[in-house]
Amino acid sequence: MREQDKLTILRDLIALNTVADNETSVAIYLQDLLRKNGIDAQLVTDDNTKRANLVAEIGDGQGPVLAFAGHADTVHEGDLTTWSTDPFTLVEQDGRLYGRGTTDMKGGLAEYVIAMIELHEQAVPLHGTLRLLVTVDEEKTEAGARLLAERGYADNIDAMVIAEPTGVALPDITDYFQSGGAVIDEATLTDLQAAIETATAPEQHFIFHAHKGFLAYEVTATGKAAHSSMPKLGVNAIDHLVTYYLAE
Secondary structure, three states: OOHHHHHHHHHHHHHOOOOOOOOEEEEHHHHHHHHHHOOOOOEEOOOOOOOEEHHHEEOOOOEEEEEEEEEEOOOOOOOHHHHHOOOOOOOOEEEEEEEEOOOOOOHHHHHHHHHHHHHHHHOOOOOOOEEEEEEOOOOOOHHHHHHHHHOOOOOOOOOOEEOOOEEEHHHHHHHHHHHHOOOOOOOHHHHHHHOOOOOOOOOOOOOOOOOOOOOOOOOOOOOOOOOOOOHHEOOOOHHHHHHHHHHO
């Protein structure tokens, strides 16, 4: 695929305003693009929202399953007066590309699709499956990822690539690792800090092997009612919650 064709894909994706909705436009665009290049793709929708996810596969299906996973929605463009370019027009300046979603994460979606098309064009034998999962509403509820998981698209995945940006501004590298944002051994961190001294890029990017999840739980505090004139006869449940919060 020509470089200009690759940029066209990203340009087209940026032009589709998917701020917290309208991901179906991206799903249909990528479905058409993949099908034009001989790769079948299907829309997967939730009956309640009608917002379309996209699933596509290449490979012989006889080996491990690698997933390319990403989301089609973006965060809001914010105050337009803070932009020097149109957020929904891909603009190149000083060797960088600007536009809403260039990194989070329409750039990643473009990379996935380009890789699949080029592998397909080159007839690279794939002993296994490369599965593309494009989801909706990642920025708020992760409804798309949940739907695809419920439909079984993640059941047999052996590994997954998430093309989210991992760049850290060079002055923040040490604080980033000390905060627990990621784990690095002392020797590697020392080498990295030394390399920063002569680096010309504004940030450092990393490839992480990671697992992400969350734990949600409910805390109940019990008090005892009392008249405001005799507060010491009662127990303020909020005080218990404050104590619990500070202990955490």
